[in-house]
Amino acid sequence: MSWSILKLLRENPDELKKHVKKRFMDEGIVDEALKLDLEWRKLLSEIQELRHKHNVISREISRLQGAEREEKIKEAKELLSLLEEYEKKLNELEAKREEALLKLPNIVHDSVPVGPDDSYNLPIRFYGRPRVWTGYLDQFRQQTERYGFKVEYELIDWKPVGHADMLELVLGMGNTVKAGEVAGSRFYYLFNDIVFLDMALLAYAIDHLTSKGYTLVLPPYMLRFKYIQGVIDYATFKDAIYKIEGEDLYLIATAEHSLAALHADEEIPEEMLPLKYVGVSPCFRKEAGAGNRDLKGIFRVHQFHKVEQFIFAKPEESWDLMEELISNAEELFKGLNLPYRVVNIASGDLGAPAAKKYDLETWMPAQGLYREMVSCSNVTDWQAYRLKIRLIRRKGMIRELVHTLNSTAIASTRTITSILENYQEPDGVVVIPKALRKYLEPFNKAPKDAIHPVKREKSS
RNA sequence: GCCGGGGUCGCCUAGCCUGGUAGGGCGCCGGCCUGCUAAGCCGGUGGGGGAAACCCCGCGCGGGUUCAAAUCCCGCCCCCGGCGCCA
DSSP: OHHHHHHHHHHHHHHHHHHHHHHHHHHHHHHHHHHHHHHHHHHHHHHHHHHHHHHHHHHHTTTTTTHHHHHHHHHHHHHHHHHHHHHHHHHHHHHHHHHHHHHHHOOTTTSSOOOSSGGGOEEEEESSEEEEEEHHHHHHHHHGGGGOOOOEEEEESSSSOHHHHIIIISOOOHHHHHHHHTTTTTTEEEEEEHHHHHHHHHHHHHHHHHHTTTTEEESSSSOOHHHHHHHSOOOHHHHHBBTTTTOOOOESHHHOOOOOHHTTTTTEEGGGGGGGEEEEEEEOOOOOGGTTOOTTTSSSOOOEEEEEEEEEEEEHHHHHHHHHHHHHHHHHHTTTTEHHHHEOOOOOOOOOSEEEEEEEEEEEEETEEEEEEEEEOOTTTHHHHTTTTTTETTTTGEEEEOOEEEEEEEEEHHHHHHHHTTTBBTTOOOOOOHHHHHTTTTOSSSSSEEEOOOTTTTOO
């Protein structure tokens, strides 16, 4: 099993450094990993030689009798005490090497824009006709024309109410204050129409993707450390992952995690690939690194529902399949008629697992910004190495690591915020996207055409 | 949670009591043979180190006993059956 990153580390460390440098990470991690790998291999060879000697003697003993036998047993014992020393050193070295290897990020694909942060993210296409409030026209242009795109828009002279105020004040269908008391900030209670909307969004995404042949999965919401470590890097682990006290269990931050683990330690015949899944699960995130960003409302929260696409692929197919994933997500947002752009994420803003990442960002009329709704990554063999997910080539029975890819289909609360802003009328009514009506139909009390502002009996 | 049975190469299985290089079947890969096909025959079929020869490791995971552990001992995980509890 040959991990592309380890191969590159050994054969061309300078090339690997270039990739690390593109991410604006410390190249020292490459030197460190290389050094430890070399030391480990050297010591391993020495130990294997000693073990060999011991094995030879041990086999002799079984054929010997009397004094000769006693002599050999003594010799074997001496070898063992030497080995014990060496092996202790090896174990230490091995742990350090492992740690160093797990720190290595994926390579950066050639098509990824190079830059230290999200300001270098590159929009590659736009869809829809955003509603732009006159006050935001300049910044709208900044987010479109600066990149050479001429995006048609509808100019409006009223400023839409932000999603957070829409939810709690205008519609009266959410309560983050009470949730803050009982659970903390970034939690929420949602009521009635918004809950139906949440469910309808999930059903819409599930329906769309299963129709395309994706296998529907309800996965575990918790995983053991071994598998969590297999799917994310340390930074994500620290910022996002909740632990169950007293148990080796961690709450997933996305169904991606459980879906990746679905084939851990397995060999997949190449003719079975690609394996396409659509998972639905709650997502739990600490948002530890978020500071005060998006503190209001339900845009950035500790728990939400998400429909997630996940593919296990042959390496030669993964880049085409990444395009399939993002276009699936685009179909969903086109269906909702939410104006969006697709952004090629800059090298410095990529997570360690991803070789390339697209975000789908919808226009948020009340913020005057395109905001992330979908994240779509080709992780190549980064997760497969950690989880030991291999494919078998029929020709020659060769085993190699699969590529894994993941993409949001719909994240419920975030998409709701987008709907609250984009489908908002001046009178506070929120029109329901036509594509969702079908999924609201089965419920008597679910809204079908629009969500109406709360009636305030004593208001002026 | 308790009692019992189990976890061996991609899959199935032998070996465990009685410690001494893990055997067989299926599948798959490569080859031979056969006018085609089937059958048959031979070899291969886990991970790692090494330029190679070759060597090391590997029987759910982790420890222990031993010159030597799939095999004996301890802890943990998972599966099956029974009992209990419970949505």
